Amino acid sequence: MTHRATVFDLDDTLIDTAGGWARACAAFCAGHGHRWSAADTAALHGNGGWASYVVGLCGGAADAADVVEACTTAMVGEHAAGLVRALPGALELVLEAERHGPVAVATASPRRFVHAVLDGLGLTDRLAAVVCGEDVVRAKPAPDAYLRAAARIGVEPAGCLAVEDSPSGIRAAAAAGMRVLAVPRDGMRLPAPVARLVTGRARTATDALPLLRRLAGAGREPEPVPR
Known part of the structure; x- marks a missing residue:
């Protein structure tokens, strides 16, 4: 799918x-x-x-x-001060996602920080929706942020792929009914119950690029990296 x-x-x-x-x-x-x-x-x-x-x-x-x-x-x-940077391959991952449909951000971070960063990265005008910490009552691992993002872009959650690094975020996206591409921080090992929730997993944003492309393309399921 x-x-x-x-x-x-x-x-x-x-x-x-x-x-x-x-x-x-x-x-x-x-x-x-x-x-x-x-x-x-x-x-x-x-x-x-x-x-x-x-x-x-x-x-x-x-x-x-x-x-x-x-x-x-x-x-x-x-x-x-220039201390907040895009992770290697992250911008390319967003641009690839944009080729296949609307792109949104769902984060627990405060709006003032989020928009400063997105503006600085040149992503603001590329995003169909941005959901920040102030926009929901229940934070991740509750599904509210992801449900709100899906509603704002007009796509059912089942038609969305979430890209997440943390167990809490993975649980939130899965609870919203989205498939999840996990890119755990620093190669973190996901707890078994969380690992079972993901569709694919990559070590870095750069590694995630072909997985995202395959999910958005011919419908072949990606092979997750070994756990």
């Missing part, structure tokens, strides 16, 4: 923030007495409720709006 539209996650799927969100959250937490750890960085990956997670680390001394505002400002600054 081919797909008629493609919906991309943003952070760690199309862009490399080089640990920027972890740095921003760590700096915020430091101001509220919490020392950031490697476990906190891991917990942040693909966490649609990231602001609430940080609030918890701060013992309730701040609210989610404070977290989002401070961390977004820090990340917009990192982008302005």
Whole structure:
């Protein structure tokens, strides 16, 4: 079965923030007495409720709006400094997807950061829809962001391919009824229940290009990379 539209996650799927969100959250937490750890960085990956997670680390001394505002400002600054870059092959992957139908982004990141990055990459005018963290009540792994993206581009979820890096995002896209092309960050091993949800898997965006092309083309199912 081919797909008629493609919906991309943003952070760690199309862009490399080089640990920027972890740095921003760590700096915020430091101001509220919490020392950031490697476990906190891991917990942040693909966490649609990231602001609430940080609030918890701060013992309730701040609210989610404070977290989002401070961390977004820090990340917009990192982008302005040239520290937020497209992952190798990511832009080519978007351009290939565009050849086969509308393209959208569904992300938990805040709108101000998302649009700054998409403008900087020259992608804004190529996207049929952009769904940001503020646009849904339930974050990934709930399917809301992907369902909203499909509705905005006018394609049923079953006709969409989601491109995702995190287990949380993969669960969200699958729950929305989309097929999923997984590009796990840094070759991360997917938990078995999550791995069973994907149609194909690639190590990098560059490796994902022929898989996306085959899914959009003759209808042959791609061979996922060995797990």
